[in-house]
Amino acid sequence: MESEAELIIKSKQGNSEAFSSLVSRYEDKIFNLAHKVCVGMPAEAEDVYQETFLTAFKKLSHFREDSNLGTWLYRIASNLCWMRFRKKRGEPVVPLLDQSHHHDDDSDPGSGPIFRDWSDGPEELSRKKALREAIETALGDLPIDYRLVVVLRDIQGLSSEETAKVMKLSVAAVKSCLHRGRLFLRDRLDKVVSS
Amino acid sequence: MRCRELLKYLSDYIDRDLDASICRHIDSHMKGCKPCIAFINTLRKTKGLLKRQPKAVLSERLRFRLRKLLKKS
Numbered sequence: 001m002e003s004e005a006e007l008i009i010k011s012k013q014g015n016s017e018a019f020s021s022l023v024s025r026y027e028d029k030i031f032n033l034a035h036k037v038c039v040g041m042p043a044e045a046e047d048v049y050q051e052t053f054l055t056a057f058k059k060l061s062h063f064r065e066d067s068n069l070g071t072w073l074y075r076i077a078s079n080l081c082w083m084r085f086r087k088k089r090g091e092p093v094v095p096l097l098d099q100s101h102h103h104d105d106d107s108d109p110g111s112g113p114i115f116r117d118w119s120d121g122p123e124e125l126s127r128k129k130a131l132r133e134a135i136e137t138a139l140g141d142l143p144i145d146y147r148l149v150v151v152l153r154d155i156q157g158l159s160s161e162e163t164a165k166v167m168k169l170s171v172a173a174v175k176s177c178l179h180r181g182r183l184f185l186r187d188r189l190d191k192v193v194s195s
Numbered sequence: 196m197r198c199r200e201l202l203k204y205l206s207d208y209i210d211r212d213l214d215a216s217i218c219r220h221i222d223s224h225m226k227g228c229k230p231c232i233a234f235i236n237t238l239r240k241t242k243g244l245l246k247r248q249p250k251a252v253l254s255e256r257l258r259f260r261l262r263k264l265l266k267k268s
């Protein structure tokens with residue numbers, strides 16, 4: 001099997017066969033990213049998948065060999081997603097509040113909300129399906145920057161450092177987006193469990 | 196450390212990406228605070244659910260269509 005570096009050199013010379021071999025190594029990951037970010041819009045996800053690799057093939061001369069191809073492809077795909085879901089100019093950006101977890105606001109102990117543990121019970125199985133669906137819907141309601149970070153970190157399994165490279169953000173900014181995104185999702189799931 | 200101060204560290208805490216001294220503060224707080232235990236468990240479950248979301252299946256039709264477009268480009 002040819003090495004990735006060899007395939008990249010051939011692809012840069014316009015060899016589409018070589019580039020197809022590279023595509024095979026990354027397309028499932030890229031498609032999953034697109035699918036998870038474009039919640040409930042399968043046609044958009046297909047477009048992002050396709051455009052990512054067509055763009056990459058066209059712009060491959062800009063790709064520096066000392067960088068990581070996976071990161072570069074994730075970056076193209078994330079950009080394409082971002083363009084689709086970014087707020088239009090003038091539209092207000094709704095800040096994500098750290099909604100819950102203020103049970104020590106009052107000095108009187110035990111006066112705050114009780115947090116359920118979603119503990120395993122007889123209804124656990126039907127709940128699992130409900131939670132899976134709820135998390136998908138909630139992901140779709142997350143502002144796009146948060147959604148991308150959560151998907152890259154917690155679904156695609158990238159590290160904070162890799163996610164920072166993909167998103168061109170600082171590691172601290174990635175961690176903050178991830179934390180607030182998770183809090184938002186946790187809150188929505190809690191409502192499903194409590195209902 | 197109060198519950199509210201704890202909050203901002205909880206993702207780093209469950210990712211095990213936290214300073215040992217802050218970790219110890221949280222550990223000792225957790226021993227006596229049931230709401231925080233419940234909260235962190237549900238945050239951990241949220242992370243776990245994301246990780247186990249079923250993977251999207253890429254159809255042969257799409258793979259084929261992309262190859263055809265690449266050949267033409």
Ligand SMILES: [Zn+2]
Nearest residue numbers: 197198228231
């Ligand atoms: Zn507490």
